[in-house]
Amino acid sequence: MKDIIKKINAALFAFIVFYLGFIGFRAFSSGYPFSLICYNCKSCDSVCVIGIDPQGFMAASIVDDPDIYVYVTNYRIYAGEAEKLDPDMIIQTHDRKLSISKALRDGTVTRDSEVITYKMKARHAANICIECAACERVCPVKLPILDVVKGLKNKESGAGK
Amino acid sequence: MTLSGLIALIIFFAAIFASLKGWISQKLFPMQVALLLASAIIIITGLALGEKINPSQIITGTFLHPITATIAGFILAGALKSAGAFEAASGWIQKLQNSFLGVPFAVIVLINIPTLLAMPCGRVWVSPLIPVALTLGFELARKSEDKRMPVIIISGLVINAAASCGPSLIGGIGLIGEGMGRYPSGSFSDHMQFAIMFMTSFAMILSKYLYNETVSERMYDLQSIGEKQEPLEHGAFSLVLFISVIVGTIIIKPAMPVQTILIITTFLIMIIAGLGFDDLVRGIILHPLTAMISGFIAAGTLSMFGGFDVLVYVLGYISEHTPLGYVGVSILLVYLPVFLPLPCGRIIAVSLIPGVLMFGEHVAQMAGSIRIQEVMIVCFILSGAASCGPSPLGGIGSIGEGRLRLKSSTGRFLSLSIFMAVPIAGFSVGVLGLSAETLSKGFLIEAVITGLISGLVTNFLTVKKIFHPGGLIGGLIVSLLMLVL
Numbered sequence: 001m002k003d004i005i006k007k008i009n010a011a012l013f014a015f016i017v018f019y020l021g022f023i024g025f026r027a028f029s030s031g032y033p034f035s036l037i038c039y040n041c042k043s044c045d046s047v048c049v050i051g052i053d054p055q056g057f058m059a060a061s062i063v064d065d066p067d068i069y070v071y072v073t074n075y076r077i078y079a080g081e082a083e084k085l086d087p088d089m090i091i092q093t094h095d096r097k098l099s100i101s102k103a104l105r106d107g108t109v110t111r112d113s114e115v116i117t118y119k120m121k122a123r124h125a126a127n128i129c130i131e132c133a134a135c136e137r138v139c140p141v142k143l144p145i146l147d148v149v150k151g152l153k154n155k156e157s158g159a160g161k
Numbered sequence: 162m163t164l165s166g167l168i169a170l171i172i173f174f175a176a177i178f179a180s181l182k183g184w185i186s187q188k189l190f191p192m193q194v195a196l197l198l199a200s201a202i203i204i205i206t207g208l209a210l211g212e213k214i215n216p217s218q219i220i221t222g223t224f225l226h227p228i229t230a231t232i233a234g235f236i237l238a239g240a241l242k243s244a245g246a247f248e249a250a251s252g253w254i255q256k257l258q259n260s261f262l263g264v265p266f267a268v269i270v271l272i273n274i275p276t277l278l279a280m281p282c283g284r285v286w287v288s289p290l291i292p293v294a295l296t297l298g299f300e301l302a303r304k305s306e307d308k309r310m311p312v313i314i315i316s317g318l319v320i321n322a323a324a325s326c327g328p329s330l331i332g333g334i335g336l337i338g339e340g341m342g343r344y345p346s347g348s349f350s351d352h353m354q355f356a357i358m359f360m361t362s363f364a365m366i367l368s369k370y371l372y373n374e375t376v377s378e379r380m381y382d383l384q385s386i387g388e389k390q391e392p393l394e395h396g397a398f399s400l401v402l403f404i405s406v407i408v409g410t411i412i413i414k415p416a417m418p419v420q421t422i423l424i425i426t427t428f429l430i431m432i433i434a435g436l437g438f439d440d441l442v443r444g445i446i447l448h449p450l451t452a453m454i455s456g457f458i459a460a461g462t463l464s465m466f467g468g469f470d471v472l473v474y475v476l477g478y479i480s481e482h483t484p485l486g487y488v489g490v491s492i493l494l495v496y497l498p499v500f501l502p503l504p505c506g507r508i509i510a511v512s513l514i515p516g517v518l519m520f521g522e523h524v525a526q527m528a529g530s531i532r533i534q535e536v537m538i539v540c541f542i543l544s545g546a547a548s549c550g551p552s553p554l555g556g557i558g559s560i561g562e563g564r565l566r567l568k569s570s571t572g573r574f575l576s577l578s579i580f581m582a583v584p585i586a587g588f589s590v591g592v593l594g595l596s597a598e599t600l601s602k603g604f605l606i607e608a609v610i611t612g613l614i615s616g617l618v619t620n621f622l623t624v625k626k627i628f629h630p631g632g633l634i635g636g637l638i639v640s641l642l643m644l645v646l
Contacts, residue, residue, distance in 0.1 A: 005189055012194045016451045019458065020228070023220060037418045039226045039281075039332035040511075042340020062225070065217035097470075138346070140332070142416040 030064035044135035054135040060122035080111035090119040126152035166467035192554035193455040222461020233423035234285025239444025244434035245396030265632030275322035279329035283322030315561040323550030328353040345597035360582035367574040395434040452504035452555040473516035498545040502552035510545025551575035612640030
């Protein structure tokens, strides 16, 4: 293997190791390092009545980013409200999944239409969570998911954790 | 469907295909580098097309659970190796061979352990069990004068371990499918476990009759030197501790991550056997870990640009505009992970589960039977879970080939065994349905049939007496335990 190729390979392998360490660092800096333990088994997803994928809250903690998109597949909202909240929110309509802004632009829905969500930002999903704790009960490692939800709600309002 | 998604999909599959075919030489750019470079190209292309990039969305595509479970498993394997547990296991196997149950019992139990006590990643079991399987294989080869025996045993163990992450109730891929599809928790497991027993038998038969390379004489000499080593003092105790902890974890299912349990066990073994941290390093294999991480980075990048949505759209288009239809495309979709075998089945499998559920729903609507969706998702997950076995890019199969110093790959035979066994899981779901209740008459019958057939095959391959009690009793014990655990 030529020297330059060796260096490229070594650098990229080092990047992989650094990447793993970076994930750990971000999880700790989010204040919820236990999110690293999440099995990603989706047991929580199957019990949420609003169709939120609570594993998405764990993912938001791991990356310390409340704006990542999580699945919310059973929540109804008026199109106008959805666009005001987040123009890039993904909705389901006529067997398609598209952003609310695109749906309004295309005339697929009107501002007064009621739409079903598909994906929204984690901090918005935290606001609609009814905190029934069904997800915590089925979690195989009993992660305190609601702690993360409450933290994300605070992020929405700009208050601290 | 977006242009950036389409371009991302083409780049992703091009990188995988080129690596698999050897057009990107692994000596020049290993799989990991190819995937990272593909991810970089996808990001640059996306930026050029005006897409918004959120690095967090890429990171969420990385599944930490199998990575950390594999690391913990490797560390534990290093401790077990240094404490002499494998030598102790070899001694036990020797004693078992001399009992009335004989070699077939030892073989069928050993090769089915990964699925019986399924971990989130099959590599957790492959590391400690391969040395034991090698001892058994070489012993059998000497007795039967069939130099392919080590290959046969290792092929069975490898495909069993590869597929075992599917039915694992500790964060296996099956649980993900159950959660996303809103099926009862644990309902996929038994169907997959019994199919895996068949898969193991198929892999062993195919290796015996279609694989031409035999293990070199030099390996027999090396193995003999290894076997002559004196067993270490704390080997047996470490082995008992390890097995007890794993069995206890499977039965009790404590609300504690399996990684923590494995690391605590490692520390206990270190204290008992007086090991240092250097002794732990012996078990760590970096290649599969880096391959998994780079694969997840690539999948996360693809997902960020909607590449998987494009894939589902394309499959839907093919279904509606070609003679394949939904049924034909469904079959292709189920086997897609085997066509593109990556070092970890989750890389493609988990991203496509929503697509498979959607396809299954369409086919179910057309056929008027909801069961079809269940069949599709279970088959897809089993196919995805097992696909890391034959992967030439750091799959579990290559660990076995490396240990045996084989020149030719066993990948084709492992792939064929997957093709043959996946429909068995589908048939099981089709007849028995999905339920969290596993101690039913139907499952009991399935367990008995599976155990007996596996036993007959093992008897035939090892001692050429198909009704030897060892294989039959061993097969029944394994299959009935799978039902209970």
